[in-house]
Amino acid sequence: MTSSVRQLFGGAITVTLPSSVIDASDLREVPDTQEVFLYPDSSVSIIVDVLQRVEAENFADAARLHFASLAHDNDAESSTVHDVGIIPNDRGDNTPSPVVLYGTQSVKKFNQTVPDEVRILLALYRVKDKNVDLLLTCNVPVRAVDQGAVGEEGFTAAKGDFDRAVQTLRIVDFGLFA
Template sequence: MVSSVKELFGGAITITLPSRIINASDLREVPDTQEVFLYPDSSVSIIIDVLQRVDPEDSNEAARLHFANLAHDNDADNSIVHDIIVIPNDRGDNTPSPIVLAGTQSVKKFNQSVPDEVRILLALYRVKDKNVDLLLTYNVPVRAIDQGAVGEEGFKNVKEDFDRAVQTLRVVDFGLFA
């Protein structure tokens, strides 16, 4: 898949994402603390959030808390954390090492009776000295009533995109978090 480097938040952060994604701010208003991208051929979304640091000092617990908050915001019937790992940043820059969480949420959209199965891929970058949690989230519907689901094969492709994004996200200007 063809990818390109995207500048986020006015160039303060760079990341490699699929070239074909759509910047949601071209379609609707997006909060200043978020960057949102959409896959043109599915309901997959990518959200980069600058959030106030959550309380748990333990990074795995902080990732779980962000996942639980997302499940609450999505009105998920059910949510399961499958895996949490830390990927060391060995590039030599000051970008924090990401805590990567993979999970699943059952989400009923538009009052439907059967919930969609949405895989959540989340990377948490804790910028401790700025009291910030930078969150990269991929919402990947693998089973859905509408035509937006990607299925298992599509999930594998999106997971490759996510892995590339996690490895390439770089905080260029920590002044963003002032």
């Protein structure tokens, strides 16, 4: 799959994403603090959020708090964190090293009786001096009642896209967080 560098928030952040993803703001209203990209052939999405920093004991706990908040927002019946780790930024720029979390949520959509299994890939970039948590999340329905699920093969592909995005996300202008 081909990729391209996308300019987010007016160029303040750059990230490499699949060329085929659709900018959701071309289809619907998206909050100013968010960039949303949709896969054209599934229900997979990639979201970049600028959020207020959450108070936590440590970096991994902050990622867990954001994951729990997402589970709450999704009305998840259950949620499980499978793995949390830090990926060092060794590029030499000022973008903070992200903590990456992998988890699963069971989410009922649109009055369904059976929940969808949605795998959540979350990267948290903490911009301490601006009191900001920058989140990059990838929502991957692996089992769903509708046609949007991608299964294990689709998850592997989406995880590859997410990993590339995490490694290439660069904060170009910290003035975004003024």
